[in-house]
Amino acid sequence: MQSPKFQFLQQDLKDVFSASLMREEWKKRVRYQLRKQLVFDAIEYRDYNENLTRLIAQIQREVLSGEYIVRKPKRFLAEKSRGLCRQMTLVHPRDLLVLERLSRSIFFELKSKAPSKTAFFEPDDGNFVKGFQQIDHQYGSFASWKRFQKVVFGFAKENKYLVITDVANFYDFINFQHLRNIIASLANIREAVLDLLIHVLNRMTWTPDFMPLTQIGMPQIETSATRVLANAMLYEVDKVCEYSAISNYARFMDDMDIGVDTMAAAKAIVRDLDLTLQSRQLRLNSSKTRILSQAEAFDHFCIKENAELLGFAEVIEKGDQSQAIQNAVTSKYESWLDRKGKGEPGSQSPFKRDNGSKIHKFIFSLMHECGCSIPDGDLIWLIKNAPAMRSTALRYLAYSSNNNAAFAELNDFVLNSFFVDDASFVEITGYLLHGRFRRADKLIGQVRDFCRIASQRGGVGLHGAIFVASKFLPREELASMLMDNLGKISEDFWLCRAAAGVSPRFIHTPDYNKFHDIILKLESEDAYSVSNYFMALSDDSQLSPSLKAYLTASNDSYPQKLYFPKVLSLLAISKNKDAKKLLPQMHALHPALKSDPFFRQMGF
Template sequence: MEQRSQKNYARFMDDIDAGVDTIEDAKKLLRDTDLVLQSRSLRLNAGKTRILTAKEAYSHFRVRDNRFLEQLEARLLAMTSAGESIEAKIKKVSHVFEELYKRGYFKVGNGEKIVKRLIGIYNRFSARIPDILFEYFMSLHPNLRDSALRNVGICGVRKVDFDRIKAVFERGLVCDDYFRLILAKRLVEAKIEYDGTEAGSLKAILTYFPKDDFCSVYAAIWILSRFGLAKTIFKFLEETEFVWTNDESLSRLVAGMWPRLRENKEEFPKYYIYLGERLLPSGVELLEFHKELEGEAVKYKRIKSVIGAKNDSVPLKCTHEKMLVLQSVLRSAEIAEGDKAKLTKTHSYIMSEKSYSAGGVI
């Protein structure tokens, strides 16, 4: 590859783009690459392999669009650095974005990658993509769902967003478990705009997570670990016991929910016995880790620097995983009140979030 293209190539994962001077060189490059792949029991994907002229490549790789996005991002950054409002600029970009999408502008070449990059710019500046585009991406573009879900998670998931997510299931547009896993990840890290309807929305979505399927159970448990009340979580664990008691990764996930189960002061001793009798070894180890955090300052000191740091890259400024550990730490009578106060102040944003402060919403 380096020899044929004179190092004029780029590779990301299983995608390779290379530039050569002639059609003949391009054919030789494809031949040699395919031969190397065959020696490793692989083949080029003929349906995705193309030889382009320089003009076609310029269009396919969206060179002009990428330059525009670079300029747009730089302009928005300059405006925010100067304390200027970017609302009007974002509104104008959104109008153009929506119109170009409706005209099918992003259907050819690397159009989808341009959309992902543009959504990334919206995310960087905490700007919401147009509602109609979120609906289109959820319904028509499985490859864009993750980017779109991250955007609404940053800006705040509303009832209308929950409804559009639910519609994806209702219309039979989920063909594998990947969407459930991505949805769980994005909902658990998201800001939620609470209006009293979120519990019903979450319950409705969870009905589309089969209780006899590994990935669905994994995703549902993760969602419940943030939004579920202790009784709701325990009921789900009982209903799916035959799934999670036979897998180490699920066992650890269940054990990690202990801080949420612990919030039921009357029932938690029963929960502890239940988990202790059913968790696999790695799950028992994690359960005991949380129990020790509740009673030993030594355990806390080992993770103090990690748990005391913010996570500015996620919407709530603290990961859900860290928040679960933090809940165990704050229950400890052995940890200095000053340390607890500092942790509470550092993570005040996530701790004031309703699903945590109220011990769950469903």
């Protein structure tokens, strides 16, 4: 029941949640954010896209009646270092749309009130980065991150001292009352809109063990919305730096770099920043706060190494992939690695510096672009020992010509409980789904072990296990996995969609009725939606132009030029009696469907 005053607030909510603005939000930003999430969707939420008008109308009804309820989010852990994990949050697509719309409604006004022109964060622009480029930042647009980096490199050349710092556990300690006050002071935002924003954020925070809401802790979501709000929390820091006696200042979210000419000035600005943050119950990260001399700053930012890599990049971008450039890049990599043992960087390696992972990723991308092979042993060492490099290493390992041997080593890590987080299992899932493997009983046994362990690691692990089983294991084992985990799957939005997402393995086979009974037992509208989507692909006599464009496009950033959700859709179409008419060039466009023994086993 709403209070009598709610009727006077509805117009403000109508303005923010108009159908045209919500449609624009979905098309330009939300679909992109969903694609970036670590946990993929079998049909990439195309059912939501096709029913967008109905989704928008439903959200409008619930918001304008005051009955909007945030769906249960999913949590997963991503290791930062030494077992310390960042807690990440997956939110329902409709909640992501609401959150993005609320954030976007105040973004431009917040941006206009920014005290500093050198606070470089901007939300993602919704454009995919082309190719296999490794982006070494976690949030915001790539362009804004590059501008930040360029400015900071200049500080190291201009100033005698450089302060580098960030905020300790920034997202975890954001207080929503402080956030509300800051936003209200900066933007002309109506109370009803601000109330809904804080309400949604509160329902997405982690509140375990029946504990009460704390009004503290911004959920870490793969979305621009929360980052736009968190960025505004640091405007007071920007103001302090702009009015202090410092030479240079740059900030990208909570990473701050300040150029000064004396040690006294450096210590004073650290003091003032920390006191400013304390007024909002935040603190500087003492372990990462450093005052560097000019020479130390050059080493810290790997300025010499970056300059060398930029030189290689310019040559490669002009199309030079000659043996000479391959030899030069490989030689530089080996020199910097200062190899110790099997892939371990030696004591003199610049890869071991604070910013070493950035040039490590940069040189990997150059080696890949010019056709050099990255040694499997080096990548496996990083997967085991460097959590910050794990995702990158797994992506490049998928290009290996000896993935059977590589996975045998990775599976030993899994069996020995080496990975303490959930993200590692998801990233290994991606490696298995997109790399090419030789069909061998030993490999299938190792995959079976991985699926068994992953399915016991919570919802995110089971999600990956379902799709890995759909590629590597017999239908009977896949159906048994679903049946054994029916209760867990039925309670989880993402798992329901994953279970239905393997429908193409069963369509037009003797096992379809058994599989269909499993889907019915889930009693999930989303499971029915995904299952019906694939069934339509296997039965319809024509494809929409947008779907045909999606299915014929090559995914060049993957080793076999195919994103696994697309494989599932192509498998459903291959079982259509009109398949040759619908996609006559399917196998010519995607030769991996036949050349990969496990794709072939799926039914191609």
